[in-house]
Amino acid sequence: MRLNRRTLLSSMAMVGVSAALPSVARAQEGESIFDMFARNRVLRDADRGGNTAAAEALIATNEPILSFDTAHNLQLAISQYEPFVAAGGWEEVPQEIYGLVLGNNRRSVIALKRRLMSSGDMPVVERANDLFDEATDRGVRTFQARHGLIVNGQVDEPTWYAMAVPAQNRLGQLYLNFQRVQAIAAKLSDRYVVVNIPAATIEAVEGGMVAQRHTAVVGRVERATPILASKIHQINFNPYWHVPKSIIRADLTKYMQEDPEYLTKFRIHIYDGKGNEISPTQIDWTTDEAVNYMFRQEPGAENSMGHCKINFHNPHDVYLHDTPSKALFGENARFHSSGCVRVDGVNQLVNWVLRDNKDWDQGRVDATFASNERLDVSVKTPVPIHTTYITAWANKQGTVSFRDDVYQFDSQGKISFDA
Incomplete structure (x- = not known):
């Protein structure tokens, strides 16, 4: 049976997760008065915001997902995962960790801690107790950040699913993506845009560093975003949308x-x-x-392309664009489009693309958006763009990130996409 969320969760009893935790909680079943005091202290003192910031800092570096450095970092990650997998990898996570949150005092918390320690998401301790404490909260948030999930500190459905993927599978992703990155890295220029489909993110790269990073919405499985290489040559401000x-x-x-x-x-x-x-x-x-x-x-707030369309030559009639549906950028799985790519903060990306058009700056881009004026601008120095499929990468800090194999290219062992 192929591993996916449906097969992993079909046999589980769905445990409700409270949206907010009280500052003082009632005693849980079988909990001593000392355990209750310890739990309330954790709920009172835990720095959830600080834990989220620390987790996101591990991945929010200026290193590109696609570069020669990434290939090197993936090699290092492989050298660490290989002996770990040979020794058996991390333990299978029990169903009981599903739904755990800060302050829970249960035996299943020990299994959660062992899982987080084995993947390096929290420090190793000699003896783990059964309290979901601040260190565990930080570990869960770190795990979520590395897997592109909403960082909320809860072992929710996407988090449980990601924790249940065996270490052997993750090592397989590292092997495949090392080959993918290595194959494309030699084709990269000094300045380029990368759309990473599994991560649903966009990076504007210059001089080997990420100048901008954007959340994206990409094609759903039945209308996949194609993998290609082209050059951005035109910006359409406040475009008409001709429905395909x-x-x-x-x-x-x-x-x-x-x-x-x-x-x-x-x-x-x-x-x-x-x-x-x-x-x-x-x-x-x-x-x-x-x-x-x-x-x-017609152009305007309702237009499906929002205030701009970013054009690059390709046989699939796809492009980057703005969108009026901003709420989609806050989702875990951002696979909703019909092949084109929606860009959060697209006005900043447009300004970056138009760098060599000397009469354009951020102020003029924003003003043109607001005016609803129809205007087409040729990009003076066309910018290379690569739509790619990278489900695993690593940075020089040693942080390894993974994403779901949404189009099943990993399961097919695909390395080259003839882009």
Whole structure:
């Protein structure tokens, strides 16, 4: 059976996790008065914010995910994982650790601590007790940061799933990604943009260092973001959105059957082959008739591309763009698009791309966004862009990061993507 969240969690009793912890808790079953005092002290004194900051600092370095240095760091990680895996790796995590949070006083906390210690997420101690203390909270947050999860200190579903992946699997990821990075590193220039699909992140790299890092939303499995190499050559400010036929067929026809006012609400107009606008009522939405027409969304806050589109030549008709759906950037698994890539803080990336266009700075980019003015700007010095598939990498601090094999390329053993 292939390892995934569904198979790991199907047999589990779902334990509810409280969204907020009281400063003073009632005694848990079988807990002594001394244990209760210790737990309340932990809840009172733990620096959750400081633990999150410390965890995120381990990964928020200026080292690129894709570089020759990354290949070297992956080699070092492999040399550490190999003897560990040969010795048996970390223990299988029990179902009982699911749902654990700061202040819990249970036997299962010992298993959680052993798991965190074995992967280097918390310091090794000779004898672990059963209290989910501040060191454990910091360890869980460190683990979450390394695996690209929301850093909340709770052993929630994504965290439990990531902890349940065997060390042998993680070593396999390191082997594959070392080869992937090594193959691409020789093609890199001094200045480039990397979209790492499994991490759903974007890095703007210059002089071997990350100048900017952005959260992204990439293609869902059935509409995957393609792996490619190209150059960013144009910025469309406040663009029209011409709806692709695939989305007309798969989405718009369904939306119009559910809500006949959908196109009007989102300022989408329909045109025939001669450029004449037609009414939505002229189309039979229960058929594929709609794909014979051109659908164009007006610039503005509702536009699916937000305030800009970043163009690079490719045969897949994909691009980077802004989005009105900002809430998606806060999710663990950001695989929602139809192949294109949505960029958080895209105005900063646009400013970086337009560096050699001397008449553009951050102020002008922001003002153009706010104006809703339609404007196309050619990039004076086109910037290389690589969309990649890196599920494991390491930095010079020795911090190793992993991501889910969302497109199943790891399970297929794919190294080269002919990008």
